[in-house]
Amino acid sequence: MITKVDHIGIAVKSIDEALKLYQDILGLKLVETEVVEEQKVKVAFLPVGDSEIELLESTTPDGPVAKFIEAKGEGIQHIAFRVNNIEQALADLKAKGVRLIDEKPRRGAGGAKIAFLHPKGTHGTLIELCERE
Numbered sequence: 001m002i003t004k005v006d007h008i009g010i011a012v013k014s015i016d017e018a019l020k021l022y023q024d025i026l027g028l029k030l031v032e033t034e035v036v037e038e039q040k041v042k043v044a045f046l047p048v049g050d051s052e053i054e055l056l057e058s059t060t061p062d063g064p065v066a067k068f069i070e071a072k073g074e075g076i077q078h079i080a081f082r083v084n085n086i087e088q089a090l091a092d093l094k095a096k097g098v099r100l101i102d103e104k105p106r107r108g109a110g111g112a113k114i115a116f117l118h119p120k121g122t123h124g125t126l127i128e129l130c131e132r133e
Helices: 015-025 064-072 086-095
Strands: 002-011 032-036 041-048 051-058 075-083 113-117 127-131
Touching: 002 064, 002 127, 015 041, 015 051, 051 064, 064 075, 086 113, 086 127
Parallel strands: 002 051, 075 127
Antiparallel strands: 002 075, 032 041, 041 051, 113 127
């Protein structure tokens, strides 16, 4: 079902400030940024080999990333795994009793279809499934 780690989402207060580390010091290259209105987030994409680091900055004080930072501080917010068929993956996981946040995929950054698994059923880790064309 899982083909690779698609990306690691890192919640930050400011993408511009975070880029001082990820781009200027670590040498990762920013390829683009995108605002995903439905998720109240601005995303910066920094490829690393076959995967990416996604820096996530909330666009509103009540967005999920803002709430995450308020509760836990800046840091890794989720790990995304690439799947070939997200609908089938969700059906399989549901049949196995995995607690889902999203029972149907939604649009994510970069035009991907995404869905989240609930961290209460994944040992405290927010897991995202991601299907890209």
